[in-house]
Amino acid sequence: MEVRVENLSKNYGAVQALRDVSLSFVDGGLTAILGPSGCGKTTLLRCIAGFLEPTAGAIYFGNENVVGLPPQARGTAMVFQNYALWPHMSIFDNVAYGLRLQRLPKDEIRKRVIDALNMVEMMVAPDILERKPTALSGGQQQRVALARALVVRPKVLLLDEPLSNLDAKVRQRLRVELRRLQRRVGITTIYVTHDQEEALSMADQVVVMDCGEVRQVGTPEEIYRKPTTAFVAEFLGVTNVLAGTLMADGKTVLAAGTQIPLPEDVPASSDHFTIVFKADSAYILQDQPVPEDAVTFAGELVEVFFVGSTYRHYVKVGKEMLLVDSPFRVSGPQVKVVVPRAELQIYPGAPLGHDAEPTCSVG
Amino acid sequence: MNRVKIARIVLVVVISFIIFGPLSSLVIWSVAEKWYWPHLLPQQVGLFYWGKVFQGRMMQALQVGVLIACVVTALSLLMTVPLGYVLARFRVPFKAVVLLIFLLPQAFPQLPVFANATVYLYRANLGGKVPGVILIHMVGALVYAVWTMTAVFKSIPASLEEAAINLGASRIRTFWNISLPLATPGIIASALLIFLYSLDEFTGTLLVGSPFVLTLPVFMYNASQGYELPVASITALLLMIPGIILLLVLERYLKAEYLSSFGRI
Numbered sequence: 042m043e044v045r046v047e048n049l050s051k052n053y054g055a056v057q058a059l060r061d062v063s064l065s066f067v068d069g070g071l072t073a074i075l076g077p078s079g080c081g082k083t084t085l086l087r088c089i090a091g092f093l094e095p096t097a098g099a100i101y102f103g104n105e106n107v108v109g110l111p112p113q114a115r116g117t118a119m120v121f122q123n124y125a126l127w128p129h130m131s132i133f134d135n136v137a138y139g140l141r142l143q144r145l146p147k148d149e150i151r152k153r154v155i156d157a158l159n160m161v162e163m164m165v166a167p168d169i170l171e172r173k174p175t176a177l178s179g180g181q182q183q184r185v186a187l188a189r190a191l192v193v194r195p196k197v198l199l200l201d202e203p204l205s206n207l208d209a210k211v212r213q214r215l216r217v218e219l220r221r222l223q224r225r226v227g228i229t230t231i232y233v234t235h236d237q238e239e240a241l242s243m244a245d246q247v248v249v250m251d252c253g254e255v256r257q258v259g260t261p262e263e264i265y266r267k268p269t270t271a272f273v274a275e276f277l278g279v280t281n282v283l284a285g286t287l288m289a290d291g292k293t294v295l296a297a298g299t300q301i302p303l304p305e306d307v308p309a310s311s312d313h314f315t316i317v318f319k320a321d322s323a324y325i326l327q328d329q330p331v332p333e334d335a336v337t338f339a340g341e342l343v344e345v346f347f348v349g350s351t352y353r354h355y356v357k358v359g360k361e362m363l364l365v366d367s368p369f370r371v372s373g374p375q376v377k378v379v380v381p382r383a384e385l386q387i388y389p390g391a392p393l394g395h396d397a398e399p400t401c402s403v404g
Numbered sequence: 405m406n407r408v409k410i411a412r413i414v415l416v417v418v419i420s421f422i423i424f425g426p427l428s429s430l431v432i433w434s435v436a437e438k439w440y441w442p443h444l445l446p447q448q449v450g451l452f453y454w455g456k457v458f459q460g461r462m463m464q465a466l467q468v469g470v471l472i473a474c475v476v477t478a479l480s481l482l483m484t485v486p487l488g489y490v491l492a493r494f495r496v497p498f499k500a501v502v503l504l505i506f507l508l509p510q511a512f513p514q515l516p517v518f519a520n521a522t523v524y525l526y527r528a529n530l531g532g533k534v535p536g537v538i539l540i541h542m543v544g545a546l547v548y549a550v551w552t553m554t555a556v557f558k559s560i561p562a563s564l565e566e567a568a569i570n571l572g573a574s575r576i577r578t579f580w581n582i583s584l585p586l587a588t589p590g591i592i593a594s595a596l597l598i599f600l601y602s603l604d605e606f607t608g609t610l611l612v613g614s615p616f617v618l619t620l621p622v623f624m625y626n627a628s629q630g631y632e633l634p635v636a637s638i639t640a641l642l643l644m645i646p647g648i649i650l651l652l653v654l655e656r657y658l659k660a661e662y663l664s665s666f667g668r669i
Contacts, residue, residue, distance in 0.1 A: 112570055138573075186567075
């Protein structure tokens with residue numbers, strides 16, 4: 042089922058939770074909606090499920106605009122962060138609920154429930170059907186919740202931070218299984234998460250949202266390697282963000298005492314620029330010659346932390362503190378931070394600032 | 405170890421005395437056939453008054469009281485289960501006002517409120533009749549019922565209902581299949597509170613019902629007014645029994661979540 046939203050807006054009084062969102066979701070694939078809390082991602086999901094009525098815009102399932110249809114008539118199935126299994130019903134009754142609503146014959150219900158539980162690898166014990174959900178671990182409960190959603194063969198599968206309540210180990214494993222399962226059933230899936238690693242590793246398409254707006258849509262690789270806005274770049278990974286000002290020649294930006302020529306595809310449309318690069322794309326040199334196609338910041342090595350997979354270097358350049366990840370420890374104090382030009386992103390406009398108040402106030 | 409044991413026994417005895425000490429005089433009075441000052445204990449002990457009580461109007465008062473309590477409980481639940489659900493789940497305009505209206509009769513001294521209500525009930529030809537007493541009990545019972553039912557439904561996560569709606573269940577079906585079964589322990593707890601309130605209610609019953617409708621508290625009041633202290637004591641003891649039994653049951657059903665969601669309605 043192809044799912045599209047067009048010019049979708051949702052207001053709560055004066056607060057705009059969604060602002061003119063237009064998206065198309067991968068048919069049969071997994072689209073992750075990624076963003077900080079309050080970015081509107083859950084609002085978008087609930088509009089698609091029908092729990093919220095958008096203020097304006099359209100939601101298409103295939104060629105049908107489903108805005109105005111009650112949630113019961115939309116044929117979506119949702120998996121919730123808190124599992125939302127019914128504690129007074131057995132596992133069987135939980136999974137069978139949707140099928141009983143469709144008044145299917147008993148034999149078929151039983152067969153499909155068992156199939157679904159097999160699919161999520163929950164037919165682990167002979168008495169599993171009779172057990173109550175509270176007797177299961179969090180990971181097992183979420184598997185059952187997934188079976189309950191899949192058993193009705195929904196047109197669209199909606200997942201609202203389904204792994205957020207689980208501990209890291211279970212989360213890692215379920216991530217892989219969920220991805221495999223989704224590929225197998227081929228149901229158009231919309232996955233809301235605030236965890237960028239989860240979004241990047243699972244999705245065919247990632248939508249980054251902020252302040253009720255879509256900031257970027259792309260494959261995980263595109264989002265990670267070529268963020269098109271400063272927000273996306275900052276939100277993904279350990280990132281350095283510098284404020285730059287346009288120099289008098291209109292072709293060079295001055296940031297942290299270093300002149301950076303503006304790339305040709307970035308117009309000199311603003312006096313202020315945001316310069317972004319990832320901690321692992323830069324490296325540190327001492328006296329060695331600097332390669333040509335790179336930008337250099339001269340600074341003072343303040344601190345080095347071993348963070349497991351890498352050494353994280355803190356280099357003070359003017360007033361700014363830069364982070365550089367390197368597989369080996371470099372000693373200071375005077376060092377050069379070198380960033381290949383291709384790894385440096387420049388956006389017009391001043392940076393948002395790490396500790397700045399969010400510019401939007403979305404519930 | 406022994407010292408700890410002894411200390412524990414002493415503690416239990418002291419606490420028991422504090423709890424049961426005042427009640428012991430009721431027990432003694434209930435079996436006192438003759439007890440004059442300055443004797444410490446009754447001169448003559450027997451079950452004369454127990455027999456008298458069980459033959460007479462007291463049993464009738466008990467029956468009437470239980471009947472009224474049952475009707476009050478049923479009516480209150482019938483009204484407040486749907487109302488509590490709506491108040492907990494939907495954005496009701498003037499929600500605070502609705503809840504406040506139910507609280508209002510409790511905000512003023514009971515006696516003038518009930519005395520005033522009595523005038524109206526007599527005017528409506530309900531004074532001195534069981535329906536009148538039921539109505540006056542409802543005034544107090546609905547307060548407990550609305551507030552507890554709203555808290556009970558609030559304590560059920562909305563996502564449990566959304567999961568059912570999402571799979572195709574109607575609102576009403578979701579209420580019957582999901583919300584109501586999950587709220588049952590809270591509804592039972594609420595029902596017990598209402599039942600006990602009605603069984604023990606005195607002021608309103610006396611004003612509206614007397615002398616035609618007698619419940620146990622009014623009966624006890626009359627008995628003690630007539631210096632029939634043994635009869636009053638027996639009635640008091642009997643009145644305690646349902647309370648103790650129901651509170652033991654209540655303790656099983658009343659969950660901490662309900663209490664914690666009580667304030668944030």
